[in-house]
Amino acid sequence: MTMAGHDNRNGAPARPFDVTQDELERAVRETFAQRAAVPRPLTADPAGVAIRRARRIQRQRTLAGLALAAVATVGVSTGVAQLGDGSRTQQRPTVVLGDPSNLARPEPLPSGTGPAVGPSVAGTDLLVGNTIIASNGRRVTLAALGPAERVQRLPEDDGWLVTGVPTAAGRTLWAVSPDGAAQVLLAGADVITVAADGRQVAWRDNEEIVAAGLVSRELIAPVRTPAPATAAPVGFVGNAVLVRLDRDRPGHVLWHPAAGPVSAGPDRRTLAVYGALPDGRLVGQVTGSGRAGCLALLDPSNGFAPTDSACGAAVSGDGLGAISPDGRWLVVNGRADGSDAALLVDLSRFGATVPVHPAGPPLTGAVAWSSADEAAYVDGSGQLVRLRVERVVAGERATPEPVPGTDGSNRPVVVVRS
Numbered sequence: 001m002t003m004a005g006h007d008n009r010n011g012a013p014a015r016p017f018d019v020t021q022d023e024l025e026r027a028v029r030e031t032f033a034q035r036a037a038v039p040r041p042l043t044a045d046p047a048g049v050a051i052r053r054a055r056r057i058q059r060q061r062t063l064a065g066l067a068l069a070a071v072a073t074v075g076v077s078t079g080v081a082q083l084g085d086g087s088r089t090q091q092r093p094t095v096v097l098g099d100p101s102n103l104a105r106p107e108p109l110p111s112g113t114g115p116a117v118g119p120s121v122a123g124t125d126l127l128v129g130n131t132i133i134a135s136n137g138r139r140v141t142l143a144a145l146g147p148a149e150r151v152q153r154l155p156e157d158d159g160w161l162v163t164g165v166p167t168a169a170g171r172t173l174w175a176v177s178p179d180g181a182a183q184v185l186l187a188g189a190d191v192i193t194v195a196a197d198g199r200q201v202a203w204r205d206n207e208e209i210v211a212a213g214l215v216s217r218e219l220i221a222p223v224r225t226p227a228p229a230t231a232a233p234v235g236f237v238g239n240a241v242l243v244r245l246d247r248d249r250p251g252h253v254l255w256h257p258a259a260g261p262v263s264a265g266p267d268r269r270t271l272a273v274y275g276a277l278p279d280g281r282l283v284g285q286v287t288g289s290g291r292a293g294c295l296a297l298l299d300p301s302n303g304f305a306p307t308d309s310a311c312g313a314a315v316s317g318d319g320l321g322a323i324s325p326d327g328r329w330l331v332v333n334g335r336a337d338g339s340d341a342a343l344l345v346d347l348s349r350f351g352a353t354v355p356v357h358p359a360g361p362p363l364t365g366a367v368a369w370s371s372a373d374e375a376a377y378v379d380g381s382g383q384l385v386r387l388r389v390e391r392v393v394a395g396e397r398a399t400p401e402p403v404p405g406t407d408g409s410n411r412p413v414v415v416v417r418s
Helices: 021-037 046-084 389-393
Strands: 126-128 131-133 139-141 148-153 160-164 171-176 182-189 191-194 200-205 208-215 218-226 232-237 240-244 252-255 270-276 282-287 293-299 305-310 321-323 329-336 339-346 356-360 374-378 384-388 413-416
Touching: 160 191, 171 191, 171 200, 182 191, 182 200, 182 218, 191 232, 200 232, 208 232, 208 240, 232 252, 232 270, 270 293, 270 321, 270 329, 329 356, 329 374, 339 384, 339 389, 356 384, 356 389, 374 413, 384 389
Parallel strands: 148 413
Antiparallel strands: 126 131, 126 413, 131 139, 148 160, 160 171, 171 182, 191 200, 200 208, 208 218, 232 240, 240 252, 270 282, 282 293, 293 305, 321 329, 329 339, 339 356, 374 384
16 A cells, blocks of 8 residues: 655755755854854963962962071071080081072271271282282172181182181081172081192081082082091092191001092101192102101102102291192292291202392281282281292292281281182
């Protein structure tokens, strides 16, 4: 039986599908217009992300600042407690690696104040009180520091290293920037020594000797080693630390921080080391047949064995002295004409006898060579002694000169160049 009507396959549809081109375009336009009129949420909100990130960074900085403040408070409190306690058995030196913005900065001097600069300091940089007086007359006022024993210019004129005098709490090492801002690098160290090039520092810390590099006025990569109770660092030979095994007995050893702990070597004769010659040999003082020591050229690679010695010069045993930049001259304390004096030694004619010239009054601290021909030091009265090699060789002794702004309680300190 056949059903009446039509189906989808062979009949006409109940709703017509004929759409003109104009009608289709109009429908598309209406659809896009409706969608554009409805605001859709963004999958990412750049402004919100930036705001949230800034708030998070601010919270982190606040927390870090509070933590640093807490550490600083504890450190200061501990330092005060240690200074008040006569015992330093458990004390450790403090290595400060803080934010440079936290440096102690000097107060500006009013015009016309401070020590005067006269001709007596020409050619020599001095520390007078808390002011560096450069040889060209420029003055740099430092932040308040304690009494200083040694001042050394940093490489590339990047400021100064100032070593404090020994106190009941130990020694302090400050790094001072060119504008006078000071930062404590070490506090409470028993002994501090700085390499001649100003790039390494070694110190005694209780039962250990420590060596570290010095970069951008900060100590880096410290290396510690146990050491005998009587041993102390007294200088550097290349990258090795020169260690005196006992201050009351002769004998030195080189400690290579990368090689192992300090151990006694064969040297039992060396009393002092004044510096190195261009060929690598060291100039020092060794024990002689009598009570007086002898000047000697030492081989550091062979246990400080003397390669040559001169026992005719009457040098003192205080260990003070320094070699000129070209390795030609040595200024050292000794005796001349029956009295104590600084001596100028001609190292180029070193032999069984060596030419020695009385140079001036005895030196009391570091010798600052401003050139290969001129040196300066401070004598026992706190006056500046500037010696010129040609005049001393000609028989003229250097005459002490007062430094303006100094007195017996405020002695100047010569600045040693790196």
